Amino acid sequence: MSDVIDLTGRRGLVIGIANEHSIAAGCAHMFRAGGADIAITYLNDKAEPFVRAVAETLSAALIMPCDVTVPGQLEAVFERIKREWGKLDFVLHSIAFAPVVDLHASLVDCSAEGFALAMDVSCHSFIRVAKLALPLMTDGGSLTTLSFYGAERAVGHYNLMGPVKAALESSVRYLAVDLAPRGVHVHAISAGPVQTRAASGIDQFDALLEEVRARTPAQHLVTIEEIGRIAAVLASDTGMTLTGSTLYADAGFHIVA
Numbered sequence: 001m002s003d004v005i006d007l008t009g010r011r012g013l014v015i016g017i018a019n020e021h022s023i024a025a026g027c028a029h030m031f032r033a034g035g036a037d038i039a040i041t042y043l044n045d046k047a048e049p050f051v052r053a054v055a056e057t058l059s060a061a062l063i064m065p066c067d068v069t070v071p072g073q074l075e076a077v078f079e080r081i082k083r084e085w086g087k088l089d090f091v092l093h094s095i096a097f098a099p100v101v102d103l104h105a106s107l108v109d110c111s112a113e114g115f116a117l118a119m120d121v122s123c124h125s126f127i128r129v130a131k132l133a134l135p136l137m138t139d140g141g142s143l144t145t146l147s148f149y150g151a152e153r154a155v156g157h158y159n160l161m162g163p164v165k166a167a168l169e170s171s172v173r174y175l176a177v178d179l180a181p182r183g184v185h186v187h188a189i190s191a192g193p194v195q196t197r198a199a200s201g202i203d204q205f206d207a208l209l210e211e212v213r214a215r216t217p218a219q220h221l222v223t224i225e226e227i228g229r230i231a232a233v234l235a236s237d238t239g240m241t242l243t244g245s246t247l248y249a250d251a252g253f254h255i256v257a
Helices: 023-033 048-058 073-084 112-136 161-182 205-215 224-235 237-241
Strands: 011-015 037-042 062-065 090-093 141-147 184-191 246-249
Touching: 011 023, 011 073, 023 037, 023 048, 023 090, 023 224, 037 048, 037 073, 048 062, 062 073, 073 112, 090 112, 090 224, 112 141, 112 161, 112 184, 141 161, 141 224, 161 184, 184 224, 184 237, 224 237, 224 246
Parallel strands: 011 037, 011 090, 037 062, 090 141, 141 184, 184 246
Antiparallel strands: none
16 A cells, blocks of 8 residues: 555644544554554544544554534644644544434424534534644645535435535535645545444434445445545545545445436
């Protein structure tokens, strides 16, 4: 891997690891395989032991708390990176949230408060990340976020997260234009469904997994490592010819009618 995707000397921030099964964890492992130094975050005290276990396997240089709904925590992450590293080359943003009652409700029944919280955590936090990362990307850089096919097609039980992820993908395009003069590239990875802690909150997620498996050309569900390889490409020189796009890491699910 390191012979193909060379990230030697680069430093990246990974936001969104919950445990070893997280898509963000798979991405972080691929970044390290390419030679990058990694900083990672954990949501709260409950999540910290699981994330630290992953951090040990990554030899992560920095591990910091980051709940984007807590004032100042996201800013503190970038302040520490500035203090200890002085620069940043790439960021992976892999966080999403909606209150369970709103996530399980049909879109017409979701609350304004639940919709706003989902949009803040899942979408606007990426815009905040971009603003905070920009002063540290003195030689250009790469910002990548995670999306899902439910952003462009109505997927059963995905509910309010569909419009939220659609807004996230649109934000990627606008950020790509905004940041291009600074040499910063912005990407979304539309990942196939993976059995993660976050995904378990989606109603009837196991049925969705089996439907996707059946409709995917090779009846293959993607792994976190396969998604991570795409993320590593986007963080490398190879990925610098791309910006503003949503790339599918779903084994071809999106091409099948």
